[in-house]
Amino acid sequence: MDKIKVVITGANGLLGQYLIRDMAKAGFEVFATNRGASRLPEYEGLEYEYASIDIRDKEAVQQYLFDIRPGIVIHAAAIAQPDACELNKEECRDININATAYIIEAAEKLSARLIYVSTDFIFNGDGGPYREDDLPAPVNFYGESKLASEEIVQKSKTNWAIVRTILVYGTILSGTRSNVVTWVKDNLEKGNHIKVVNDQVRTPTYVEDLSKGIVLIAQQNAKGIFNISGKEVFTPYEMAAQVADYFGLDKSLMEKVTADTFTQPARRPLKTGFVIEKAEKELGYKPVSFKEGIQKMFK
Template sequence: MKILITGANGLLGQNAVKVLTTAGHEVTATGRGVCRLPAAYKPYRYTDIDITDKKSVLTQVAAIRPDVIVHAAAMAQPDTCELNKEACYDTNVHATRYFIDAAVAVHAKLVYISTDFVFSGDDGPYRETGIPAPVNYYGETKWEAEQMVQQSRINWAIVRTVLVYGNILAGTRSNIVTWVKENLEKGNTIKVVSDQVRTPTYVEDLVRGIQLIIEKNAGGIYHISGKEVLTPYEMAVQVAEYFGLNRALMEKVDAAVFTQPARRPLKTGFIINKAEKELGYSPVSFMQGIRNMFPEKE
């Protein structure tokens, strides 16, 4: 199957290229600027694409003629989105419209990657039937893009996910596991939020969920995340325990301690029964995800 992946230089994109090429699919990886993917996972094609340029998107997708577009590229930092709303809208909403139009033109399926931040966080964890009510601009743009996908004439699936962590294959990208590990190893004190809850998602599980959707030609909305409902502080404790680091360096705090441009939903996370039942999706535990990232510690 011919698959085009946007945002291929990122954590999810790199892992998706690795898994889908290994599974025998013909993958075109796209990103902004030079390719940061390891050569080890070729054969894949890489092409530089500006997703906010409609003509470029339509032209390149028409040339590639993929069967499936996995649209993972986004401006995903909530504070950056709050401070740069025009750029955020261009990247998260306009670009999604361009890929919808491109999918229509080549009769491709669109798998759109979304977020728990489409929800208010008042009453999570959420099922797919939960009512979106974002509390920040990032969530607003992702929800608007979701609605465009749902109202389109294409074969579509929406994958919502939560707090993705794992190893980036090339380059550097911080996540909760590496942030806690690196700071505690340096002896730094860190403040970790204890009044937010999430269902953290190991990146390889997320990719497997996407692969299942593609290969089963599943449609609709799927919540793809871990199963454990954890606070960031509880996640940090597990990281410290695994590496034998000093938990006394961690201070448990409420989110109100931090002054951030974008409000965060307090209680999100997902109920993943639908993905388990319909796709056969089965995520690892958070501790197993840490082990998978750093197996040399065993």
């Protein structure tokens, strides 16, 4: 039987680099795309094709999809930094909203499935942990842009799934990128004093779990919204303390602060986190604990 073709946008990103590997491993024919040159590593024994496309270029992205005729499009490309979105709303609108509409339009014409990667930042943080059917109310432009995209996906005629995730951590396979774990480790190792927020909560997500969750959705042709995150609810301070404990680093360098200590361009929702029962029951999704995630990053 012919392999199902899958186009993955945002291939060079933290999630993308794992998703290319895991979808290829799962037997899909993988077409990776991102703007600029490939930053993907060599995956031993696995094949994929890479194309450089800026998804703001409607003609280019749609022509690419018409040429490949994928059975599934996984749309992970985005400006994923809330402050960057707040400071560059026009660019954020073009990438996070308008480009989704171009991709959906082509997916509809091709009768391709659409799997869209979204965020806990569509919620206001007053009532977490959230379930899939809780009411969104974003508090910053990034959240607004991702919610607007979710709405385009949900109104489309595609056979769609939306994967919502939270505070993704892990080792980027090719290149470096800071996340909660590496930021704490690097600073404490240098003896730097760090201020860590202790009044926000999240359910941090190990990147390999997120990638596997998306593979399960693709394999099972699962439809609708799925919360795909870790299971444990932590404040960033609690996460940092676990990192310090794991590496035997000096916790006295960590200062507990409240989120309003920082003046950031984008407001953050205070308490999010996800209830992941639906993914556990319907997909067989099983995330690692935060401690296991740290272990896997540094094994």
